[in-house]
Amino acid sequence: MPLPEVRKKKPPTKPIDLNTATIDQLQQLPGIGPTTAKAIIQFREKSGPLKRVEDLLAIHGISKARLEKLRPYVTVTPPPQK
Secondary structure: OOOOHHHOOOOOOOOEEOOOOOHHHHOOOOOOOHHHHHHHHHHHHHHOOOOOHHHHHHOOOOOHHHHHHHHHHEEOOOOOOO
């Protein structure tokens, strides 16, 4: 029995900035559900802006394999210099 089409996510057409993305935007990413999206935002609030995409590995539930699937769809813009 095929999965309903609703379950299939369409990845974002342009990379999502991990430092500014909302929970809804994060959930558009392949393999990211509500729990992981919240964890990314909590990590960002606690630790400050991510400096590189690999910082996602510090978040529970994001493995190297998942990071590689996400890489084409995410970006990190450095915080503005003061």
